[in-house]
Amino acid sequence: MQHNKVLILDFGSQYTQLIARRVRELNILSEIHPYNKIPLNIEDYKAVILSGSPNSVRGEDVLHPDLSKIRGHKPLLAVCYGAQYLAHFSGGEVAPSNTREYGRANLSYVKENDSFFGLISKGSQVWMSHSDTIKTLPTNAVLLASTQDVENAAYKIEEEQTYAIQFHPEVYHSTDGKQLLENFLINIAGLEQDWTPDSFVDETVSALKHQLKDDKVVLGLSGGVDSSVAAMLLHKAIGENLYCIFVNNGLLRKNEYQSVLDQYQGMGLNVKGVDASARFLDALAGESDPEKKRKAIGRVFIEVFDDEANQIEDVKWLAQGTIYPDVIESVSATGGPSATIKSHHNVGGLPDFMKLKIVEPLKALFKDEVRRVGASMNMDKALLGRHPFPGPGLAIRILGDITPEKVRILQEVDAVFIDNLKKWNLYDSVWQAGAILLPVNSVGVMGDERTYEKCVALRAVESTDGMTADWVNLPYEFLQKTSNEIINKVKGVNRVVYDISSKPPATIEWE
Numbered sequence: 001m002q003h004n005k006v007l008i009l010d011f012g013s014q015y016t017q018l019i020a021r022r023v024r025e026l027n028i029l030s031e032i033h034p035y036n037k038i039p040l041n042i043e044d045y046k047a048v049i050l051s052g053s054p055n056s057v058r059g060e061d062v063l064h065p066d067l068s069k070i071r072g073h074k075p076l077l078a079v080c081y082g083a084q085y086l087a088h089f090s091g092g093e094v095a096p097s098n099t100r101e102y103g104r105a106n107l108s109y110v111k112e113n114d115s116f117f118g119l120i121s122k123g124s125q126v127w128m129s130h131s132d133t134i135k136t137l138p139t140n141a142v143l144l145a146s147t148q149d150v151e152n153a154a155y156k157i158e159e160e161q162t163y164a165i166q167f168h169p170e171v172y173h174s175t176d177g178k179q180l181l182e183n184f185l186i187n188i189a190g191l192e193q194d195w196t197p198d199s200f201v202d203e204t205v206s207a208l209k210h211q212l213k214d215d216k217v218v219l220g221l222s223g224g225v226d227s228s229v230a231a232m233l234l235h236k237a238i239g240e241n242l243y244c245i246f247v248n249n250g251l252l253r254k255n256e257y258q259s260v261l262d263q264y265q266g267m268g269l270n271v272k273g274v275d276a277s278a279r280f281l282d283a284l285a286g287e288s289d290p291e292k293k294r295k296a297i298g299r300v301f302i303e304v305f306d307d308e309a310n311q312i313e314d315v316k317w318l319a320q321g322t323i324y325p326d327v328i329e330s331v332s333a334t335g336g337p338s339a340t341i342k343s344h345h346n347v348g349g350l351p352d353f354m355k356l357k358i359v360e361p362l363k364a365l366f367k368d369e370v371r372r373v374g375a376s377m378n379m380d381k382a383l384l385g386r387h388p389f390p391g392p393g394l395a396i397r398i399l400g401d402i403t404p405e406k407v408r409i410l411q412e413v414d415a416v417f418i419d420n421l422k423k424w425n426l427y428d429s430v431w432q433a434g435a436i437l438l439p440v441n442s443v444g445v446m447g448d449e450r451t452y453e454k455c456v457a458l459r460a461v462e463s464t465d466g467m468t469a470d471w472v473n474l475p476y477e478f479l480q481k482t483s484n485e486i487i488n489k490v491k492g493v494n495r496v497v498y499d500i501s502s503k504p505p506a507t508i509e510w511e
Contacts, residue, residue: 004192007030009082011052013053013081015052026182026185028186029364036064038069046074047077048070050076050082050085052129056132057085057088058094071160074161075189076160076161077184079168080129081130084134087136087137087152091139092138094134105147107124109146111145117144118179119179120180127168133166135152137152137155141157142158154167198376201233205236208233214241218309219242219320221246221271222391223252224388228383229371230321245308246260246274247276247308250280250407251394253394253411257275261273272308274304274308279303280300285403287402290511293395293511305353319358320360322362323367324365385428387432396509397414398437399510409454409491410436410456412489412490413486413490413493414434417458426472431466432463436499444495454494455493456493457498458479459510469503471501
């Protein structure tokens with residue numbers, strides 16, 4: 001089935017991915033492409049959206065898209081930079097704004113009986129983010145909306161399905177932004193709302209059957225959401241021809257290796273567990289540098305995975321849990337080179353598994369969509385709701401060198417923290433949580449004795465994509481009880497602190 005799709009041309013705005021997500025929330029498939037790499041199959045798209053940009057249409061670094069097959073031929077919505085671009089190069093005037101137009105504003109004028117602003121009234125809040133402003137509308141343009149400071153906040157071109165706005169409908173602060181996108185895509189462009197998790201599963205499984213036929217596929221499972229959902233889609237398509245490998249690097253959460261293995265086998269997957277804990281810990285012995293720790297773990301994982309993949313006869317494909325943000329970020333909006341592992345495979349000297357053909361069943365999905373697809377396949381809610389966990393595991397939550405004893409301490413502390421988040425019904429309101437073992441000892445008192453033991457930090461953040469994050473204001477009583485339990489139960493710890501740093505300027509992980 002060929003979906004009606006929306007093409008989003010990216011001019012480098014920080015909000016471009018958000019436009020795509022808002023369109024998909026309307027159950028309409030959207031794709032992002034750089035403004036200068038417009039797909040050749042333009043007929044496959046029923047509408048086009050131009051994103052914002054940090055660039056100015058008045059400067060020397062103007063980003064020029066080729067709209068010859070789009071404007072006047074397809075419904076077109078130009079946002080911010082896009083609106084200024086159409087004005088500047090079509091008979092209008094764009095000038096520096098007297099004041100930087102940034103933040104909340106309210107519509108002071110809305111043209112009556114215009115379908116673009118259907119169900120949106122005067123006073124509606126919108127979000128501005130530009131330093132230029134449209135002084136004069138382009139040729140054949142009709143004013144649709146204004147704010148107190150921005151007269152030409154929205155316009156349309158007569159005798160075309162071309163609309164332009166100087167505000168951002170995709171951000172949360174534009175209260176009727178979703179309605180505006182719905183008006184444009186459904187009422188004006190006539191797109192159908194047929195992009196659903198169920199339709200994605202049916203079409204992806206069918207496509208995988210056609211692509212893979214009777215070939216064997218190997219997949220490295222991590223216990224996380226992406227690789228697990230990818231595995232279930234492949235399992236539906238090729239069954240026992242999918243070979244899953246779950247590697248224990250010795251740096252997982254307490255009892256996680258066995259519990260995740262049990263969970264996978266309960267899902268009917270063909271999974272082999274490989275306990276390579278000693279191999280990883282040996283490679284990490286005496287190493288304190290965070291980057292060197294990551295590289296050591298990556299190197300050993302490749303060695304272990306390659307050993308296991310070579311035991312599967314005639315395997316042709318490597319499955320990866322790549323998701324859409326990974327794909328978007330591999331191609332810059334300014335046309336820079338893509339430097340991903342996929343572009344290097346079949347090169348001599350690489351491990352055998354990297355020479356396999358790549359299959360990526362989730363490469364069209366955002367993270368929240370991956371979870372919805374998993375839910376539509378009736379996957380375990382606990383697995384789909386799992387917090388992200390770093391690939392190097394607890395190695396980057398143990399500051400300094402890694403020893404089996406430090407891993408034991410942190411696993412015990414982490415288990416208390418995560419279990420308590422679940423007991424207090426806080427786990428699902430936290431995006432990511434974990435404990436960090438600090439490279440310091442602190443003085444304490446237990447009974448009548450002086451102690452000199454480890455300090456641990458607890459970290460809990462809320463986020464949507466990990467790009468930015470705020471620390472979670474956990475209840476004091478929860479922190480008090482969790483701290484007491486850690487100090488009483490975990491031998492070697494006598495002090496607990498809570499990290500209240502946001503990202504930026506801090507990162508979610510400490511290393």
